[in-house]
Amino acid sequence: MxxxxxxxxxxxxxxxxxxxxxxxxxxxPIIQLLILPLAADYEVxxxxxxxxxxxxxxxxxxxxxxxTASGYFQLADYGNSFQRAFSQIEKDKSDLILEIPQGxxxxxxxxxxxxxxxxxxxxxxxxxxxxxxxxxxxxxAYNNDIRLQWVQSDKFNPAPIxxxxxxxxxxxxxxxxxxxxxxxxVVLVTMVGAYMCSLNIVKEKEVGTIEQIxxxxxxxxxxxxxxxxxxxxxxxxxxxxxxxxxxxxxYGIVPVGSLLLLYGYLSIYLVALMGLGLLxxxxxETQQQAMSVxxxxxxxxxxxxxxxxPLDGMPQWAYIIAKCSPVTYFIEVxxxxxxxxxxxxxxxxxxxxxxxxxxxxxxxAILNYKKTS
Amino acid sequence: xxxxxxxxxKEFYHVFRDSKTLLMxxxxxxxxxxxxxxxxxxxxxxxxxxICDYAKDEATQQIISKIEASRSFEIQKTLxxxxxxxxxxxxxxxxxxIIFPAxxxxxxxxxxxxxxxxxxxxxxxxxxNTLTNYATNIIMDYQQELMKNNAMSFHIVPELRMxxxxxxxxxxxxxxxxxxxxxxxxxVMMTAxxxxxxxxxxxxxxxxxxxxxxxxVIISKAIPYLFLSLINLTVILxxxxxxxxxxVNGSVLLLFGESALLIITALSLGLLxxxxxQSQQSAMFISMMGILPTMLFTGFMxxxxxxPYPLQIIANAVPSKWYYIIVKSIMIKGLGFSAIWxxxxxxxxxxxxxxxxxxxxxxxxxx
Numbered sequence: 001m002x003x004x005x006x007x008x009x010x011x012x013x014x015x016x017x018x019x020x021x022x023x024x025x026x027x028x029p030i031i032q033l034l035i036l037p038l039a040a041d042y043e044v045x046x047x048x049x050x051x052x053x054x055x056x057x058x059x060x061x062x063x064x065x066x067x068t069a070s071g072y073f074q075l076a077d078y079g080n081s082f083q084r085a086f087s088q089i090e091k092d093k094s095d096l097i098l099e100i101p102q103g104x105x106x107x108x109x110x111x112x113x114x115x116x117x118x119x120x121x122x123x124x125x126x127x128x129x130x131x132x133x134x135x136x137x138x139x140x141a142y143n144n145d146i147r148l149q150w151v152q153s154d155k156f157n158p159a160p161i162x163x164x165x166x167x168x169x170x171x172x173x174x175x176x177x178x179x180x181x182x183x184x185x186v187v188l189v190t191m192v193g194a195y196m197c198s199l200n201i202v203k204e205k206e207v208g209t210i211e212q213i214x215x216x217x218x219x220x221x222x223x224x225x226x227x228x229x230x231x232x233x234x235x236x237x238x239x240x241x242x243x244x245x246x247x248x249x250x251y252g253i254v255p256v257g258s259l260l261l262l263y264g265y266l267s268i269y270l271v272a273l274m275g276l277g278l279l280x281x282x283x284x285e286t287q288q289q290a291m292s293v294x295x296x297x298x299x300x301x302x303x304x305x306x307x308x309x310p311l312d313g314m315p316q317w318a319y320i321i322a323k324c325s326p327v328t329y330f331i332e333v334x335x336x337x338x339x340x341x342x343x344x345x346x347x348x349x350x351x352x353x354x355x356x357x358x359x360x361x362x363x364x365a366i367l368n369y370k371k372t373s
Numbered sequence: 374x375x376x377x378x379x380x381x382x383k384e385f386y387h388v389f390r391d392s393k394t395l396l397m398x399x400x401x402x403x404x405x406x407x408x409x410x411x412x413x414x415x416x417x418x419x420x421x422x423x424i425c426d427y428a429k430d431e432a433t434q435q436i437i438s439k440i441e442a443s444r445s446f447e448i449q450k451t452l453x454x455x456x457x458x459x460x461x462x463x464x465x466x467x468x469x470x471i472i473f474p475a476x477x478x479x480x481x482x483x484x485x486x487x488x489x490x491x492x493x494x495x496x497x498x499x500x501x502n503t504l505t506n507y508a509t510n511i512i513m514d515y516q517q518e519l520m521k522n523n524a525m526s527f528h529i530v531p532e533l534r535m536x537x538x539x540x541x542x543x544x545x546x547x548x549x550x551x552x553x554x555x556x557x558x559x560x561v562m563m564t565a566x567x568x569x570x571x572x573x574x575x576x577x578x579x580x581x582x583x584x585x586x587x588x589x590v591i592i593s594k595a596i597p598y599l600f601l602s603l604i605n606l607t608v609i610l611x612x613x614x615x616x617x618x619x620x621v622n623g624s625v626l627l628l629f630g631e632s633a634l635l636i637i638t639a640l641s642l643g644l645l646x647x648x649x650x651q652s653q654q655s656a657m658f659i660s661m662m663g664i665l666p667t668m669l670f671t672g673f674m675x676x677x678x679x680x681p682y683p684l685q686i687i688a689n690a691v692p693s694k695w696y697y698i699i700v701k702s703i704m705i706k707g708l709g710f711s712a713i714w715x716x717x718x719x720x721x722x723x724x725x726x727x728x729x730x731x732x733x734x735x736x737x738x739x740x
Contacts (some may be wrong), residue, residue: 020655020657028662039669039688041679042499071615089536090706092698108527122444123705125541127676132533133506150527162516163488166505168495169462172439176498182581187665195661199654284393288566291657292397295562298664299405299555309413310500312420312468313543318412332465338497342463 003218007226015230025196029188029238033246037180040308048076048094050085057105059146060163066142067098072134089121096120096131104135106147170256170340181251182334183307185242190273190327191298193235198294200227201369202284214371224366228274236263236268243338256341262334265347268354269330275361282368301327326357347368380593384567388597397564400507402605403554403612409551410617414543418444422469423461425452428477432487436515440471445507457707462494469504482517537705544617549700550673552609553693556632557639557667558660560602564643565656567594568735573653587735591648594658595640596639602636622707631703631713634720635696641727642692648734671697696719 018024049067053060068075076094077085088094099117107114118135122128171178203208213223247253255262277294284290303309304322311322322328333350336342344351389395424440426433440446449467452458461467474480481487491508493501501616502536538545568591571577580590613619621628643660650656668674670688677688688694695716702708710717 007605018654020651021658024655024658028658032662032665035684035687036665036669039680039684040675042675043679044512046678090702090708090712108529113528113530116529116531117534118531119536122535122538122545123701124546124673124676125538128535128538129541132535136533139529139531143527143671146529147527160485160487160516160519162481162512163486164491164509164512165488166493166509168493168498168505169459171495171498171501174495174498174502179497179499184665185395191661191664195658196637199657203654230506266381267602286391286394287653288570288656289391289397291566291661292562294393295558295661295664296397296401296404298661299401299558300408302664302668303405303409304412310416310417310497312500313414313416313418314412318408321408321412335496336463336465340463340494346464356561 004222004225007218008229010228011226015234026232026238029192030241030246031183032188033181033242034164034250036184037177037251040180040184041176042126043174043176045072045330046072047096049073049135050077050079050088050094050097051075052080052082052085052097052099053078054080054102055100056080059069059105059108060164063100063139063142067135067138070138072131072138086119089111089119092121094121095127096135098135098144109150109295143223177251178253178339180334181247181253182243182338183305183331185239185247186331186334187221187302187307187329188242189235189239189270190301190330192238193231193270193273194277194280194294194298195291196234197227198280198284198290200231201278201281201291202287205285206287217267220366220371222287224278224362224369227278228271228362231274231277232267232270235273236266238267253338255338257337257343260343261344261347262337265330265333265337265351265354268351268358269326272326272354272358272361275358278365279361279368282365282370284356298310301325304328304357318326326354329354375549377593380585380589381596384593385597388601394563398559398601399605399608402559402609405555406551406609406612409617410544410548410613410619413547413551416541416543417500417507419447420445420468420500421449421466422446422471422504422508423449423452423458423467425455425458425470425472427475428473429734430476430478432478432481432515433473434501435510436489439511439515441510443511445504448517448679458492467494468497468500469508471508544619545580545705546673548613548617548619549697549704550671552613552700553635553671553673553697554668555609556602556606556635557671557693557696558596558664559605560636560639561646561663562657562660563598564595564640565646565650565660567598568623568644568647568648568651569653572651588732591644591732591735593646594647595637598640599636599641600632602640603633606632619704620707623703623709627687627710628700628703631696631699631717631720634717634724635692638692638720638724638727640733641724645727645731645734646664647735649729667691667693670694673697692720692723 041300051064053064067073077088079085082097085097090200097119101115101117104114105205116139120128120132135354147361168174201210204213243255276297280290280293284293304318305325305327306322311319314322329350336347424437426437441448452461458470461470470492474488477487487511487677491505493505495501503682535541544672571580614621646656646659650659670691671693672688677685680688699713699716702713
């Protein structure tokens with residue numbers, strides 16, 4: 001116990017004396033948390049539309065004003081050449097083209113049926129899909145308007161109507177930030193924690209001070225604990241600042257669920273994360289090596305964690321890989337507790353898995369740290 | 374010139390002797406392009422939903438079997454009471470609940486009007502929105518079928534054509550993005566430590582007292598990474614064409630030229646970081662903290678035009694944003710240089726700026 005105390009004293013001194021790095025570690029994540037959630041907004045609005053109107057009739061004008069009035073679309077270009085509209089798509093100036101053929105009005109009235117051509121830039125499939133759906137909805141609504149003008153509805157035998165009412169729970173205003181802030185906070189804490197931890201032992205190797213520790217009677221687990229606890233504290237600190245100051249004051253997010261539960265999970269998560277950092281650190285010989293390995297894992301963890309893209313859409317094998325990363329579980333848990341107020345019973349499995357991660361990674365790190373070279 | 378070559382050789386030795394880093398340098402881009410090319414998708418399918426059916430009649434059964442048949446949904450269980458919905462959401466997996474009131478079919482047939490309620494777990498707004506739309510569409514489909522006897526008059530049929538990506542694959546969007554991300558981050562990270570490492574280990578002093586031009590010292594640091602990154606790029610391109618079925622509609626030569634430009638830009642940025650930091654740890658921390666902003670501001674995750682205006686301006690300073698536009702234009706749209714000269718010019722300007730600043734910042738005196 002006494003040995004550990006001295007080790008901790010040494011580690012904390014080293015951290016606090018590093019005047020160049022310490023402010024960076026504490027401030028950079030907070031600044032990123034302030035800015036980045038604003039950038040992560042998937043609500044598709046401002047879809048730019050090019051309209052090619054070969055008809056120039058009252059009907060085509062009505063349709064165009066209905067589209068522009070909907071709020072989803074911005075008229076980027078209006079003309080009568082498809083070529084020109086297509087070059088707008090090539091330049092990324094517009095996302096979709098609506099082509100109104102000649103005789104649009106005449107055909108609706110006389111032939112009872114008329115086609116409209118819609119071409120969507122589908123490089124980003126989601127945006128294309130949504131844009132196409134919105135446009136189709138507007139056209140259907142417009143179609144109904146026209147039909148009402150011409151057809152008297154049958155009062156005694158109306159068509160059956162199913163009324164769909166939808167409600168959104170836990171986030172009634174569909175605010176994307178509420179969803180992103182907890183996730184980004186997790187990633188930032190993860191990066192800082194894993195980064196510092198993985199560089200730490202390896203730095204002692206590079207500088208040569210690890211030899212001095214190896215010749216003392218310090219036990220392996222004491223050494224690992226001494227490295228782990230300071231960063232655990234810093235991780236806790238950054239998470240708390242992010243949650244209680246940035247998320248609360250700037251985004252108005254108040255955790256619905258129990259804070260005790262959240263912190264309980266965080267503390268286990270940090271132990272697992274530090275374990276990963278230490279493990280990398282025991283394998284690497286130089287800081288550069290440790291860094292590139294940590295970097296590798298961070299990228300995978302971040303992109304596969306369900307932070308930005310839904311896990312359900314992934315192929316099975318990718319889903320399994322995603323489930324092998326502690327970050328995935330923590331993001332899930334944070335979102336569940338903060339947004340939905342899930343209780344312990346709901347996340348029991350998550351707890352068990354994270355404890356497993358913590359034991360596995362730390363155990364491996366202790367085994368892999370050799371006092372003799 | 375001979376001096377310069379021997380310096381480049383020295384740098385190559387540094388890189389090649391560190392086999393673990395070298396492995397990472399090659400492994401990282403390859404693994405990531407393959408992994409993310411397949412795994413990243415915004416498509417929402419197999420979402421788990423619950424159904425609470427108080428009616429249990431013919432109409433609800435038909436709608437439910439329609440929902441069951443759709444690829445988007447996977448009915449997890451049928452609930453007995455709506456009180457269980459909140460519990461189901463809190464357990465986490467369930468994304469949507471659909472509730473049919475009692476007497477659904479009766480109402481529909483006799484009152485010509487029936488109600489369905491859809492409740493979405495909107496803690497993920499995007500998924501909630503999409504799923505609600507899908508479910509509404511399925512129910513509306515059913516309604517259309519009921520109306521089939523009434524002939525449609527004054528019918529407008531929109532014909533939808535998906536340009537460039539008819540199957541709406543995620544890879545078409547994500548592969549250029551991941552390419553930009555990986556090239557950019559790997560190059561920055563590797564060069565960021567190169568100069569500062571010599572400072573830390575003390576060999577910088579030896580370099581500075583030599584009669585060698587400091588400008589060339591810096592340039593020679595970047596050359597091995599430029600060389601390796603070009604090899605990396607080739608591997609990435611081959612993989613994305615063969616494995617991920619990405620098209621290369623434009624000129625391959627142009628794509629290489631532009632990629633080389635991005636690599637040089639990233640290397641210059643790395644050199645700048647390396648010149649202004651005092652320890653490897655700080656240099657690495659800066660490049661690590663760059664991951665998230667690069668990811669978001671490249672624009673392949675979230676549409677840039679949705680961001681608040683100040684952030685759109687910040688995004689302009691991220692080189693990979695321009696490269697992403699270039700790659701999309703060349704690979705997918707098959708456009709020539711005339712379409713992307715502006716982006717190229719911007720990248721070129723950035724490179725010059727970064728190189729000049731990092732040479733200026735390179736101190737020939739140790740403090």
